[in-house]
Amino acid sequence: MNDTSPRHLVHPDVTSTLYDEAARCRSLRAAWSLVAADRAWHLLDARDFTGLDVAEHDELASRLRATRLGWAARTATRDVQLAYALTALADVGVEPVVLKGTALGWTLYPQAVMRPGQDVDLLVDERQLPAVDVVLRRLGYELPYGVRGRQTSHQRLYVRELSGGARVQLDVHGRISNRHRFAGSLPWQTLRGRATPVALPVPGAGVAFAIAHEDAFVHAVVHLYAHHGVGERPALWFEDLRRLAQVLVDAGRWASVAQRVEELELCSLARDAVVLASARLGWWPPDLVMRAVRSWPDDSSGAFLRPGRLRDIASDLTHLPGWYERAQYVAELVAPSPEQMRAGWSEQGDESVLRLHARRLHRLARRR
Numbered sequence: 001m002n003d004t005s006p007r008h009l010v011h012p013d014v015t016s017t018l019y020d021e022a023a024r025c026r027s028l029r030a031a032w033s034l035v036a037a038d039r040a041w042h043l044l045d046a047r048d049f050t051g052l053d054v055a056e057h058d059e060l061a062s063r064l065r066a067t068r069l070g071w072a073a074r075t076a077t078r079d080v081q082l083a084y085a086l087t088a089l090a091d092v093g094v095e096p097v098v099l100k101g102t103a104l105g106w107t108l109y110p111q112a113v114m115r116p117g118q119d120v121d122l123l124v125d126e127r128q129l130p131a132v133d134v135v136l137r138r139l140g141y142e143l144p145y146g147v148r149g150r151q152t153s154h155q156r157l158y159v160r161e162l163s164g165g166a167r168v169q170l171d172v173h174g175r176i177s178n179r180h181r182f183a184g185s186l187p188w189q190t191l192r193g194r195a196t197p198v199a200l201p202v203p204g205a206g207v208a209f210a211i212a213h214e215d216a217f218v219h220a221v222v223h224l225y226a227h228h229g230v231g232e233r234p235a236l237w238f239e240d241l242r243r244l245a246q247v248l249v250d251a252g253r254w255a256s257v258a259q260r261v262e263e264l265e266l267c268s269l270a271r272d273a274v275v276l277a278s279a280r281l282g283w284w285p286p287d288l289v290m291r292a293v294r295s296w297p298d299d300s301s302g303a304f305l306r307p308g309r310l311r312d313i314a315s316d317l318t319h320l321p322g323w324y325e326r327a328q329y330v331a332e333l334v335a336p337s338p339e340q341m342r343a344g345w346s347e348q349g350d351e352s353v354l355r356l357h358a359r360r361l362h363r364l365a366r367r368r
Helices: 017-023 028-037 054-091 100-107 126-138 188-194 213-227 235-250 254-263 267-281 287-295 300-305 309-319 323-334 338-345 353-367
Strands: 097-099 120-123 155-161 167-173 196-199 207-210
Touching: 054 100, 054 126, 054 167, 054 207, 097 100, 097 188, 100 120, 100 196, 100 207, 100 213, 100 235, 126 155, 126 167, 188 213, 213 235, 213 254, 213 267, 213 300, 235 254, 235 267, 235 287, 254 267, 254 287, 267 287, 267 300, 300 309, 309 323
Parallel strands: 097 207, 120 167
Antiparallel strands: 097 120, 155 167, 196 207
């Protein structure tokens, strides 16, 4: 790589410290490993690799083409299977709101394949979870991790294996977050009322309901901290924030989002998220966003800027409504179901549940 200028490695729409690192790599293999591991391959443009010699350029173009084709096939399969599932759910009166990467691929990115993801996140009315379970099982989906409890988890991961080794994963949420501090911040009723209809790719399948951009920004902030703590996050999540902020400013809807952040007491997290996105992507946020960042006060959400499993547990116990719910939470936390233990902690097929509990407690103690 003769010319190490980032402009030869980055998509014209994105300038990122991540890609600055890739541009400084001594070989194509090192640059590809860095970008591919971050699920950001779609931001590269082989035509911009003018600093590479012919052999390396051809190899990179081949890798990009194969990766894009692979993700395009996965995305098409996912959307078709999702169309069948949403249609079956609509027949019994369930209208999920599609969240995160799938929804943003439809409404925020030029092409859905530009926003890769491993599963599809759906938010439903919590009271309709039993009906969802019946429909998805009838369609061939399984629940490999079981139901993880009423207080410790508000989501269920359904998996369907397709011919040829393909798989579809539907992560069904009854609430927006497993952390009780945020669980009620974006209820299904609110999100469904503002959702964006998206035509499904199957004739007669109707529409899906994608989370609105205003709600998607708030959800992106919550997801960054409530679900994944303060460790390393893929650049894609920050790219989501960047695009959402710009779209909301351009549409004149940023002020309402900034106000909603204050009402939900998410100012500390939202401010940190914008600052991190700016640093990670080399992005200077629009003036309206920077004004909000400067004006947002510190609030209780700042507790989630500090990592730790014990912090999450303490926060959950604080925000549960009563002693019965707290006792139920502790019981679910201490003694998950055997099905969940085998799915999440087994390293060999014939291990006893007691051995799995010992392994789990040991690892949780190391993570605290």
